[in-house]
Amino acid sequence: MEVRLDNLSKHFPGVKGAPTVKAVDQMNFTIPDGKLVGLLGPSGCGKSTTLYMIAGLHKPTAGKIWFGDRDVTEVPPENRGIGLVFQNYALYPHFTVRQNITFPLENVRPKLEKTEMEQIAQEVANLVDIGNLLDRLPKQLSGGQQQRVAIARALSKRPQVLLLDEPLSNLDARLRLQTREEIRRIQRDTKVTTIFVTHDQEEAMSISDFIVVMRRGVVHQIDAPQTVYEEPVNLFVAKFLGSPAINIFDGELKNGKVLLHGNVYHEGLKSKGKFDYFDERIYDVAVEGGYNGTKADYFASLGVDYVEEEPEVKEEPEKKTFKEKVSDLFGKINPKKKQKFVPRIIEGEVNLESIYEAVVGGGYRYTYADFEEEVGKFIVEAGVNRDVKIGVRPEAFTLDKNDNPAIDVEVLYIEHIGRDITIVANVVGQKHRIRVIIPAEERHKVKGKVIKVYPKRFYLFDIDGSRIL
Ligand SMILES: Nc1ncnc2c1ncn2[C@@H]1O[C@H](COP(=O)(O)OP(=O)(O)OP(=O)(O)O)[C@@H](O)[C@H]1O
Ligand SMILES: [Mg+2]
Structure with missing residues (x-):
């Protein structure tokens, strides 16, 4: 059933x-x-x-x-x-x-x-x-x-x-x-x-x-x-999930690079940044590509209900210029008054694919890759230079050198669990404690108090916990 x-x-x-x-x-x-x-x-x-x-x-x-x-x-x-x-x-x-x-x-x-x-x-x-x-x-x-x-x-x-x-x-x-x-x-x-x-x-x-x-x-x-x-x-x-638990490091995302203790772990982070899908500049990209709807149409087609913000009412200046007096006389609208769209209700999920579909429906003529590349510029802008968390599972470390920069750790003690060993260590220069699991046969590679460990694979999270990579 x-x-x-x-x-x-x-x-x-x-x-x-x-x-x-x-x-x-x-x-x-x-x-x-x-x-x-x-x-x-x-x-x-x-x-x-x-x-x-x-x-x-x-x-x-x-x-x-x-x-x-x-x-x-x-x-x-x-x-x-x-x-x-x-x-x-x-x-x-x-x-x-x-x-x-x-x-x-x-x-x-x-x-x-x-x-x-x-x-x-x-x-x-x-x-x-x-x-x-x-x-x-x-x-x-x-x-x-x-x-x-x-x-x-x-x-x-x-x-x-x-x-x-x-x-x-x-x-x-x-x-x-x-x-x-x-x-x-x-x-x-x-x-x-x-x-x-x-x-x-x-x-x-x-x-x-x-x-x-x-x-x-x-x-x-x-x-x-x-x-x-x-x-x-x-x-x-x-x-x-995972026991021992995943190791979490405080990293940084700077100009598309993931940094841990100043070392580069990943480069060219482009389309994975945090991004405001309601950024009005996406509408402009769409229009440049042939989208023929109004801004209100555009937001409506994303399933988002937008309201117009009340135009700002400016205090009348005491002294009016000659131009303003003329304008008042003829009842013209102050051209400086702005109107803004403010999101009210968000229905369903909006992502880049759904936005692309919506703009294609309104006449946008380029490919998704083109659209993504254009819009990606804002994503990089929105996504760089912030604190991130780097997660490495204990078994995702190796003692053998690889492409990722080493993390120096001070070994505190070693536990044997079946055919594996767990190295419990402090990150050098930090109070941060980590666990590294390696096969028991590699025990001989643990030489001295301070050793280098290399992540084979890692995850990247935003400070709010959402996964970036
Ligand atoms: N009858 C009730 N009146 C008020 N609050 C309740 C009632 N039953 C459960 N809660 C609250 O609802 C939440 C969820 O409780 P629930 O018993 O479903 O949790 P659980 O996941 O089964 O936890 P556990 O693993 O401890 O059994 C808790 O914050 C609990 O205090
Ligand atoms: Mg329960």
Whole structure:
């Protein structure tokens, strides 16, 4: 069953005059049928709230939830065809495993025979590998087994959507690993669309087809695990994924060059700068290329609603020149009065491609490359000379010289993790601590206290966290 969240929001009113909590804010995403999606983000980012809205336990403040073609926003939880598993199992302690699993089947209509229910219990118990434990009480089971009972119970009504809220967080490290593999296997076997909430990035990475990264009620990125790791859309996502975390350096973007400690890391940054797509000079470029609309037409075609600013009313000067007196006499308009377009509502997304399409529609005759080059001049202008953050993942360093300038670091200590080693070091001349992961075989290259490390690949972020490169 495909699950689609359409502009879904949940706002909780603030208690005692506190501001409204936007637990989930305008969330949009589609979970394809049969996939396992990991909902990932720090504590309080709105994961459980999202899950409970999908389950029907929370009523959304706005937006809709679709299961396939069916709008389930107003459908009560018991009629949604979902199975829900919580962190704390929530088993009935005085019921046997069998009774716990058959419990949700009691109110199925038309009523099921006892033998039918028991047959289902045996099937789902076999599926989660507890088929031989049906007569036990929950307290006679390990944590991992109890959690599997909870999963079996959630599966007993053959749900179309399985919702799991941090199902592994009460398990010890070994059981966590084992149970997450188990969940993955069960999901593959049953092909039930599954949403798995976790704040553990490794868990999300290992289990999910797609990861939805959330922060403060807002979705930041939706992608396959590897893509989220390798191509984070912003600094938050880059920092949230990866252990040890990505190293961040304070750099500078100056005249198209990326500088770190005065060394050049990248040159010719042109079209990636921060840019105001509502810069009126783009209109001028369009007109030079044959665009024949007015400025108001131009902005309207970008889907932007523009209003004209009230013309500035200048105080009448005490002493008027002869020219002004004549002008007053004949009722002419002061030619100095300016009119300005001020953006009011921005609808949809405006980018260079959409602007190009709009101007071509109005008669612009050059290619996109030409347009980009012309407009790119403003982008460079807008994009240079500002502070930036350079991100290098620990494993993206090498001790072998490459084209990127070296960073001198003072080695503090070395950790061994399996076949790799982690060098924990301070950047020379700074308090800044970094971690560098290299294969254990290269241990001999770490000579002396101060060594040179070379980034193999790096990311570039603006101060506001948006990704530049
Ligand atoms: N019933 C409620 N009333 C008011 N605020 C709430 C309520 N439930 C949740 N919140 C707030 O909404 C935000 C999101 O909460 P939510 O439980 O969805 O976070 P979460 O991502 O599941 O966090 P965790 O990883 O800690 O479980 C938090 O700021 C939380 O305090
Ligand atoms: Mg939660």
